[in-house]
Amino acid sequence: MKKEENDAFSQCHPAVGFFFFVGAIGLGAMILHPLYILASGLFAVTYYCLLRGTRGLKTVALSVPVFLLLTFANPLVNHDGQRVLTYVFGRPYTYEALVYGMAIAGMLIVMLLWAGCYNAVMTSDKFMTLFGGVIPTISLLLLMVLRLVPNMIRKVAQLAGARKCIGRGAADNATKKEKALDSLNVLSALMTWALEGGVITADSMKARGYGTEKRSSFRMQKMKSSDIILLSVMAVLAAAIVRLIAGGGTAADYTPIMRITPVTGEHLAGFAAYCVFLSLPTVLYIKEAVQWRISRSGI
């Protein structure tokens, strides 16, 4: 938790974070070019590890077998391609399909890593701040759900414990059927308790004037000028990347014939824009760390 709190990018306005992740994941989904996937992967891994520390490295290491599995599985179902490496079950296992599998697997892992960063940066309170104005009722509902779940998990443990005490719960060596029926019984009891409790919550809400005034949110966050600058920079970069994609600058075909657009000349600028866009959180993190070092050494 501490690491995430120290992250400069997490301190920005929620809109900045949301725009970045929509861009990183959305643009990533449109580009199958190996160089772009590699670049996105590098930045995703760096930022993920900055956020999560050694735990992050573990997740990254765990994604390697998934990457390999998806890579080698693709030629088993996709038989297009020019260069046949071998035959599996009488079907051609091609080089092109293998590279294609690598690209898809890489893209998937990169998307999941960015989603992991999203989970660390865009906490539920930020989500609420961002959407509380647009969909106030749904946001409030979400807030209630997020509060109820841990509450209910505690209650489930209490209910299960109470049932065990009076000899009605499922024993540790119970059959699957007994376990399933027991947990459904607990769920049913939980439902009664939660619905009754809900009435009290609702009355309390009404008593305190729910719906009479616009809701305020937990995070008191104003758009700072630095947030606006960051948003505009990201918008310009994203527009440049979208132009590049629309112009076919990131086109990459794998099967049946491999055709990968080289990153040269005018495309280089687009690639640079992509890298700068994705590096923003990492750059902010490092800038903050360096500033902290300098200001500390000045003491």
Place this chain on the structure above:
Amino acid sequence: MKKSQIVMFVMLLAVIPATLLLGMRLPGRSYYLLSAVVALEILVPFFMAFEGRRPRPRELVTVAVMAALVTIARVAVPLPSFKPTFAVIMLAGIAFGPETGFIVGALGALGSDFFYGQGPFTPWQMMAYGMAGVLSGLGFAEGRLARKNWVMGVYCFVCTVLFIGPLLDTSTVTIIATKFTWENMLPIYLSGFPVNVMQGLCSFITLFFFGNAILEKLERVKTQYGMMESEDGI
């Protein structure tokens, strides 16, 4: 016509086809992006209808409790891929109607992903879970189907195996498939099938043994405290 209904028609007849047309011209694996955007566009009219209705606190809390139970259903049962998630959503749909059923499902999916981790599948999950609520709400509205335990159980099983499960598998297809041929997509659907059957079976068992018991609870709270009524019963 209600505003939300107009939005629904505009979405179905104009925005979604436009998204699909535009998306076909995008390069790369844009079909993932496309499908996620379409899933979100399906959410919009439902959310608008709910917002526009200005629900009372008692209705809000009940919906929140049901949506939280969707998450709990994933946590509380200690058997893998044997979760009464859909049973809870479908009961909400049966008790409170398709619109509220959708909200419970969509919110349950979004809420539980805050605990299990958001991913590229979240928009799909919201849409599919919401649809489970709509399906059950439509099926049992105005006494179309008898609210008997076995009827609800079978209906929920059929919906899960034939509709909701494949819908969720389709999200997997858009994320990992490299080619949209039957030969290529079939393994993904086939590998999803046993999971769907297990889920369906679990929903069936839940509804078969507890269906009406839980429905009665919901109805009792509804009448006892005047929940889900247009005006609070205070």
